[in-house]
Amino acid sequence: MHVPQELVDHIVDDLHDDTPSLKSCSLIARTFTSPAQTLLFKKIEILPPKPDAQGSRSRDSLCQRFHKILTLSPHLAPLVYELHIVLVGSETSFDSDENGRYLQARRAPWIMSDGILSLVLPLLNIKRISLLENSPGEWNGSGSFSMNWNNLERDLQSALAAVFSSPTLESVHLRGIVVQSPAQLLSLFSEATYLTSMSISRIYFTQKYHRRDPWPELRPWYPQLQSLFISELFSDSSSHYLLHPRVDLSQIISLTIATDWGGAEKMIEVILSLKHLQFYLSNRTRTPLHSILTPTLSSVHLFTQDLPFSMPSIFISCPPESRLEKIILEGPTRPFRSEIADSVINSTIGNLSALRTVEIRAYLSDKSDPPFHEWAAKVRSALPSLVGRGLLTFMEIEGVDTDTAPHDGWK
Numbered sequence: 001m002h003v004p005q006e007l008v009d010h011i012v013d014d015l016h017d018d019t020p021s022l023k024s025c026s027l028i029a030r031t032f033t034s035p036a037q038t039l040l041f042k043k044i045e046i047l048p049p050k051p052d053a054q055g056s057r058s059r060d061s062l063c064q065r066f067h068k069i070l071t072l073s074p075h076l077a078p079l080v081y082e083l084h085i086v087l088v089g090s091e092t093s094f095d096s097d098e099n100g101r102y103l104q105a106r107r108a109p110w111i112m113s114d115g116i117l118s119l120v121l122p123l124l125n126i127k128r129i130s131l132l133e134n135s136p137g138e139w140n141g142s143g144s145f146s147m148n149w150n151n152l153e154r155d156l157q158s159a160l161a162a163v164f165s166s167p168t169l170e171s172v173h174l175r176g177i178v179v180q181s182p183a184q185l186l187s188l189f190s191e192a193t194y195l196t197s198m199s200i201s202r203i204y205f206t207q208k209y210h211r212r213d214p215w216p217e218l219r220p221w222y223p224q225l226q227s228l229f230i231s232e233l234f235s236d237s238s239s240h241y242l243l244h245p246r247v248d249l250s251q252i253i254s255l256t257i258a259t260d261w262g263g264a265e266k267m268i269e270v271i272l273s274l275k276h277l278q279f280y281l282s283n284r285t286r287t288p289l290h291s292i293l294t295p296t297l298s299s300v301h302l303f304t305q306d307l308p309f310s311m312p313s314i315f316i317s318c319p320p321e322s323r324l325e326k327i328i329l330e331g332p333t334r335p336f337r338s339e340i341a342d343s344v345i346n347s348t349i350g351n352l353s354a355l356r357t358v359e360i361r362a363y364l365s366d367k368s369d370p371p372f373h374e375w376a377a378k379v380r381s382a383l384p385s386l387v388g389r390g391l392l393t394f395m396e397i398e399g400v401d402t403d404t405a406p407h408d409g410w411k
Helices: 005-013 019-028 030-040 062-072 074-079 117-123 154-164 182-187 264-270 307-317 340-351 372-382
Strands: 043-046 082-088 128-133 171-179 197-205 227-231 254-258 276-280 299-303 326-332 357-363 392-396
Touching: 019 030, 030 074, 043 062, 062 074, 062 117, 082 171, 117 154, 171 182, 182 197, 254 264, 299 307, 307 326, 307 340, 357 372, 372 392
Parallel strands: 043 082, 082 128, 128 171, 171 197, 197 227, 227 254, 254 276, 276 299, 299 326, 326 357, 357 392
Antiparallel strands: none
């Protein structure tokens, strides 16, 4: 019986998130092999080598196996659209003793001494690349155990530089890297003119603050950035280096910025087309909300340690011509004891004629706090102006370490 290829493709596509089934499909028949392999190799994740019984890194790493597959089956290389490289991850124990000292000795990421990745990268023409340090921020707060760009083996540095400067690169995500200066960091991507998405966090500079190389006056950088994520939590400050007349941010639609630096509003000022903003409202900087809630925004997502204070502040700070459709407030549970918040919202909500949803995402601030559903019920009773209009929704965030909040999504 002949099964039309269109039906086979549809069956396989429905299994896009079921890796074991896709592997079985790739072996079942020739008509299934190609669509299954396309999905299996679209995104490749390379994890750190797991230590052996003696604590040394295994010689049979995922990177080595991937290189072997590409060597034996070169037709698979063009299928790789995204490469996700974990610098530090589940192979490392982040457990600590009663004095807060880590039980496992910390060391530089595997990529600093592994030569196989430099052989893998030239075989690919990837559109998206991630190099991520999946560790608690305080585990490597100074960047001593991050990937140090200038100490990479020369072949790997050249291979990564070729990926970063590729005109076909669309997205880059870096979390945990040491470079000499902001100018060096940006210069890695100066030729990636079709770059539409950039995410940088846990970036450290070896040059002292007042001696960092500036962006060259005569060197423009005109990427096609539509989405930009910058986190300066557990990181050196980098966002203000993008505020250079030769760096073009004009096409950004979505901006996520978490910083204790008080000039984040300057970045928002130059992004005239901004529609989606995620912002970490630091207790130290207290950035005025009216400076970031621009009329073009259709959604805003604020992380705050003070939900009861931030809720009415948003409504007061929105301009009369606001196009906001969605407001998300995220942070620890705090009691809404005052009726002032609701009266402020009720008197200013007329400025937000496009508003459709106000969502509160919260986590228990202390283990002794009442259950989330009880807290949410009290908030509902304190905000009848939103409840009566059918605008208020809730989401409980679980697994957040309140000692290091905000959670990993903001790091």
